[in-house]
Amino acid sequence: MDANYVVMVVTLIIWAGLFGYLISLDRKVKRLEKTNEN
Amino acid sequence: MWWKIIIFFLMSGVIVGAFVFPSPMNPQISLGPADVYRIFFFHVPQAWMASLAFIMAMVYSIMYLRKKEDIYDVRAVTANKLGLIFAILATVTGSIFAKLTWGEFWNWSEIREVSIFILLVMYGAYFALRSAVVDQEKKASLAAVVSILFAVAAIFLIFVLPRMYAEFSQHPSDTIINKEGKMTMGPNVRLVFFSSLAAFTMLFLWINSISVKIERLARRKLVGE
Numbered sequence: 001m002d003a004n005y006v007v008m009v010v011t012l013i014i015w016a017g018l019f020g021y022l023i024s025l026d027r028k029v030k031r032l033e034k035t036n037e038n
Numbered sequence: 039m040w041w042k043i044i045i046f047f048l049m050s051g052v053i054v055g056a057f058v059f060p061s062p063m064n065p066q067i068s069l070g071p072a073d074v075y076r077i078f079f080f081h082v083p084q085a086w087m088a089s090l091a092f093i094m095a096m097v098y099s100i101m102y103l104r105k106k107e108d109i110y111d112v113r114a115v116t117a118n119k120l121g122l123i124f125a126i127l128a129t130v131t132g133s134i135f136a137k138l139t140w141g142e143f144w145n146w147s148e149i150r151e152v153s154i155f156i157l158l159v160m161y162g163a164y165f166a167l168r169s170a171v172v173d174q175e176k177k178a179s180l181a182a183v184v185s186i187l188f189a190v191a192a193i194f195l196i197f198v199l200p201r202m203y204a205e206f207s208q209h210p211s212d213t214i215i216n217k218e219g220k221m222t223m224g225p226n227v228r229l230v231f232f233s234s235l236a237a238f239t240m241l242f243l244w245i246n247s248i249s250v251k252i253e254r255l256a257r258r259k260l261v262g263e
Contacts, residue, residue: 004073008057015053019046022244026042029251036258 045244048237052079055230062227074138077131079230083238084128089196090242091121092161096189099182111178112257114185115168116249120242122161129154140208149207153195160188 056079063075095117102110132151133143145151164184171177200207223231 004057004076008053011053011057012050015049019049022248023042026244026248029248029255032255033251036255 041240042244045237045240048233049241052230052234052237055226055233056080059226059230062223062231071138074135077135079234081128081131081135082231083234084124084131085196086235087238087242088121088124088128088157089192090239091117091124091246092189092192094246095121095185099185099189102178102182103186106175108174108178108257109254111182112250112253114182116246116253118161118164118185120246120249122158122165124242125154125157125161129158136208145208148209149203150200150209153199157192157195160191164188 056076061072061075062078063072095114098110098114098117101107102114132154136145136148136151137143164181167184168177168181171180200209
């Protein structure tokens with residue numbers, strides 16, 4: 001397999017992981033904001 | 039939520055495009071292996087994001103000095119934090135490119151590398167200053183003044199100085215716009231590059247909004263205690 005494709009797949013996996021982390025962080029912060037308001 | 043899905047697919051498309059399309063290298067004027075030039079699609083938007091963040095921090099700092107509202111200090115410090123992170127990312131990707139094309143990770147006679155080093159030291163000093171002052175209002179006012187001065191210096195270091203001393207730069211020139219003001223990129227490179235700029239800008243704004251919320255929560259907690 002071409003080395004470029006290997007790097008591409010690894011980069012996509014890292015990006016998907018980062019995106020998932022940001023989504024979960026965003027949800028946590030929203031939850032904390034709501035708890036803080038109450 | 040829809041714009042987060044757009045960010046995901048746009049950035050994924052950029053990653054695929056950056057590796058599938060031919061390298062953006064110009065073989066007539068460029069050194070090193072062609073594949074190394076694919077880093078251009080990530081390195082340049084990172085440097086742009088750092089510049090945008092420092093300019094945003096300057097605007098918020100001016101607003102803080104005018105209105106003395108804590109939210110502007112929160113926004114300024116968050117933008118500077120992200121600016122520093124993106125500047126570090128641009129330095130790391132630039133060093134990798136330098137090693138593979140010019141043979142060494144760092145070169146003190148390369149004007150852009152020296153400029154980014156000065157920039158990193160300056161913003162390191164900004165955060166050192168913030169942590170050295172205890173009084174919140176004094177800290178915010180001092181940091182706002184420093185942030186404005188540093189953003190002006192950053193614009194000079196990023197956009198002016200490397201063009202004034204172009205003979206000390208090994209950076210590929212004419213990568214985006216040539217001296218006649220015309221686009222030098224082919225259609226594929228242009229598509230991936232501008233999509234990358236859009237994806238990084240949206241990602242930056244998203245991370246910035248999360249960071250502002252976290253900083254505000256942290257300050258409320260500190261005040262509450």
